[in-house]
Amino acid sequence: MTVSGFLTLKNVRKAYHGKEIVKDISLSVKQGEFVVFVGPSGCGKSTLLRMIAGLETLSSGIVSINGQEVTNVEASKRGVAMVFQSYALYPHMTVRRNMDFNLRIAKLPAHEIAERISEVARILRLEPYLECKPGTLSGGQRQRVAIGRAIVRKPKLFLFDEPLSNLDAELRNHMRIELATLHRKLGATTLYVTHDQVEAMTLADRIVVLRDGDIEQVGTPLELYHTPRTLFVAGFIGSASMNFIPLTLLKTDGNVSHLQLANSVTLTLPSPLPRLEGQIGTLGIRPEDIRITEGKDAMFQGTVLMVEHLGALTLLHVRFLEDITLKIQTTGSASPRVGEALSFSFLPDACHVFDQDGLAYRADTKH
Amino acid sequence: MRLPAGTEAYAVSHLPSSLWRWVILSVALLQPLLPLYWALVTSFRKGSDLFSTVPFAPPSFENYSGLLSNPTWWHDAANSLISASAVALITLILAIPAAYALGRMSFQGRNTVLALLLGCAMLPQIAILSGLFTVISKLGLYNRLGSLIFADLFFALPFAIWLLTGFFRDLPRDLDDAGRLDGCGIMRRILIIHLPLVWPGLAATGLLTFINCWNEFLFGLTFTLSDSARTLPVSIGLISAPSRFELPFGLIMAASLLGTLPPILLVLFFQRRIAAGLTAGAVK
Secondary structure (H helix, E strand, O other): OOOOOOEEEEEEEEEEOOEEEEEEEEEEEOOOOEEEEEOOOOOOHHHHHHHHHOOOOOOEEEEEEOOEEOOOOOHHHOOEEEEOOOOOOOOOOOHHHHHHHHHHHOOOOHHHHHHHHHHHHHHOOOHHHOOOOHHHOOHHHHHHHHHHHHHOOOOOEEEEEOOOOOOOHHHHHHHHHHHHHHHHHHOOEEEEEEOOHHHHHHHOOEEEEEEOOEEEEEEOHHHHHHOOOEHHHHHHOOOOOOEEEEEEEEEEEOOEEEEEEOOOEEEEEOOOOHHHOOOEEEEEEOHHHEEEOOHHHOOEEEEEEEEEEOOOOEEEEEEEOOOEEEEEEEOOOOOOOOOOEEEEEEOHHHOEEEOOOOEEOOOOOOO | OOOOOOHHHHHHHHHHHHHHHHHHHHHHHHHHHHHHHHHHHHHOOOHHHHHOOOOOOOOOOHHHHHHHOOHHHHHHHHHHHHHHHHHHHHHHHHHHHHHHHHHHOOOOOHHHHHHHHHHHHHOOHHHHHHHHHHHHHHOOOOOOHHHHHHHHHHHHHHHHHHHHHHHHHOOOHHHHHHHHHOOOOHHHHHHHHHHHHHHHHHHHHHHHHHHHHHOOOHHHHHHOOOHHHOOHHHHHHOOOOOOOOOOOHHHHHHHHHHHHHHHHHHHHHHHHHHHHHHHHOOOO
């Protein structure tokens, strides 16, 4: 595979004590793109980011930034800036010193340093705190200083390592919007690591889903949402997560397929699945793609186990068949009570079929 | 005011427990303070007054004035000050890079080195005394202050490295990474980022080293012969009276108390700064 772009990774690997943390990753990022690495802890996303930053050596592979290979270039000479989860501000320096530290080491003229600092302080509303020590600032303010320290350098590439995970929920939402606004304003190429799929969905131009050191899928947030390539991506992207039901494919009949769910009820999908005939697999359906229906239209029945009112939405946990708990999302305010029977249908177009190995069946030729 | 029913019983049942607390506290305080009190009282007495049972006899300042007007006393104090300061300084200079490596870099045998260092610091002085004596004689340091500095370093250095390793290790690793991205080489990171952050640890280590050397007796006794290189603890140990039937307790106590003053003043001076430094740092 040939890759070209602003940032390219070519067969990048990292092994540590004989254990492969990053396995043969190739990726290309366009100039100005906001790319989010997402995955559960231990999937190698932070290690990958640190390798791009130059803080971690590669076991093999090539990293290039802006057309230049930087695989063995020192971190400070790669033209990247990084924001750390712990902010990593120098506690004994003022906010101003924290932000201009790098510029003074690079021996920029004093008037230019002052100009850059005042501009960044204005953008991030840090002017009142320039002479404060980080210890006296709140979490959100420290976070802004850490971002400011990255911006003043005018880097070619921004790296964020779980920057919002130390903040409380409200501040996290607020900072997320600030980050998105900032990216639109500066237009700098950005790599962002998080384990939070909401951050990934809202910030990213493209998401890279990582699992056990390997890329599971790359795509825009909606691509990942609508056409997850694997069970893992399907379960990871989207909140509340997708429902999974074991299935057996009975037969494909022209343009429709007859499935059996959990060895009991049958379901007919409006797409042919010839490759899977006679095999077992998994059916995935998102909570928002199940409709509560009345009477004859209903495909299935279940019993309400729990009702979670989220305000605009209500999430129902429904016992389905023998031992399956389905999550069903409704917008209606009239909600069923616990213990009640409930009739519902799956939107046939929104059903995802995965084979035995957890790979999505891509016969729904619309995509 | 009438108390609600049951309150009296509550108050009474708790009286003995608070009483016990005071008893235990008093005993715990008396144990260390009584000898000090005795030393203080004795240092202001002379001759037969030493054996007086009157707790507060009229004080005599003769012991103190005698000591302070004695040039040998000042000379010995200066020796103590020079050797203890030199040891503290050299220890810090040598221990900082060693502790940095042990605390912040991973290399083969790191834990072995740490265990060896702790072992060295635990060794009884007497175990290496004869060996050290030979080395010091060969180096021509006998009866010079250099012999004490040399010998004290054997114990001060491992201890200091061990202490400082902990301080360096506790610094967040992200600070290193941030420094590297900012373009700091390792020397610059140590000098500009790490040392300012561990300075309470440096001050505490330096202070402990200074106090240990200031109080050191065995090496001082063994490696010095004449007044020229004698330190305070040895000098106090050698105080004697004109008559062999008399021990000048008063003088000894006065000398001991004067000798404890510099470390106490140093601790008082640094204590608040160390505490402030320890709490001011940490960004988390």
